[in-house]
Amino acid sequence: MEYMEKITYCLYARKSSESDERQALSIGSQISEMQKIADKQGLKVVETIQESKSAKDSGGRIGYQNLLIGLQERRYNAILTWAPDRLSRNAGDLGKLVDLMDQQVLVQIQTSGQTFTNTPDEKFLLMILCSQAKLENDNRSKNVKRGLRTKCEMGVRPGRPPIGYKLVRAERFGDPSSIVVDEERAPYIKKLFIYIAEKGMSGREAKEKLQKEGFHNVSGGTVGFSRIFNILQEPFYYGEFVYGGIRYHGNHKPIITKELFLKAQSKLKRTAKGKWGRKQFYFNQILKCAECGSGVSGTEHTNRHGKTYMYYKCNKYGGTRVCKCKYIREEALFEEAAEIIAKTKEKHLRLDRRIKEDLAKINRFRPEEDPISIEEYLIGIFREGSSLEKGNVLRSFKDRLMLKGGQIVLQR
16 A cells, blocks of 8 residues: 655534534634644645534534545644544544554644544543543533523523513523513514404414514514414413423513413313414415426415415426416416406306305396496405405316416316
């Protein structure tokens, strides 16, 4: 086996975003300091790899994997790094380095204060230092968990509080932060539970009403449906919280009572899935794509101004899928359906008895010479009727409705 005559280095710099790494040099500082060492000692650095990733778990660092690949491909045969713990804090990654040293693929590891070569003593010292870093890391993690558990037992939930509360930093360093009620948003949180528990509203109805009343998140944006759902499931609002699978009593001020919370949960369980948080997409079961024959699905999108739009698209449209059938707004679909009714008259419709009865009632109060035709009535429903009425009319078509080029056509 041939080996490189000269030692060439890969400079490896790493820093994770974890709290235990706050004292470590930044990546930029590591690179700067190691370049100074390389210049001073005349070391030839042929490649630099940097990454922001924890070294606690084996196999999870792309930069480290690339470092090993470079050694195996003989692009360099040594590593320049700030400290042994920059390379490894777990036995798996450390073992790979030692194996490469045993194979004489890795001939040297140079740190800011030490040199490790393929000798028993130096490899043993490398393993001791990396194992010590792992021990410190494990103990630190254990202490952090113990501290968090103690914090929970004192009634303080770790992390940021949910919307409706504020985290107030302590004035003196070392003192704990406190959680206080956000007087601007807390009233909306209470209203949300009241609307569900006592007013009988669905999640969607309550969300839209609160939005009109001025409810928004801390950055001024719209509070989405998923956030509303999470709020309604959060026991923090009545004075409890769950952390690590254990329920604790908080020392923060509740916004609602536990009774109101449980009543809202009971109402939510009785609410139909479609009624709670999603619009009923009436075209889902009615439309098919004329281009590929696949189904058509509805989706909703809320823009940055808080306005929600409903769209329909072929299930094979977008991404790596093949169909080119375009999105179309729900309003446009209803207009297209109205135009089909206007052009084809009643012959393509299988009208529901209730539709005919409702039209007959309306015409009783109109002059005999000026009755509303069935086509006019149905078009009126599409343009001004309720969602339920629109859905009933859509199901009246005898022929399959097809989506083609952003328009509805009848399947003959």
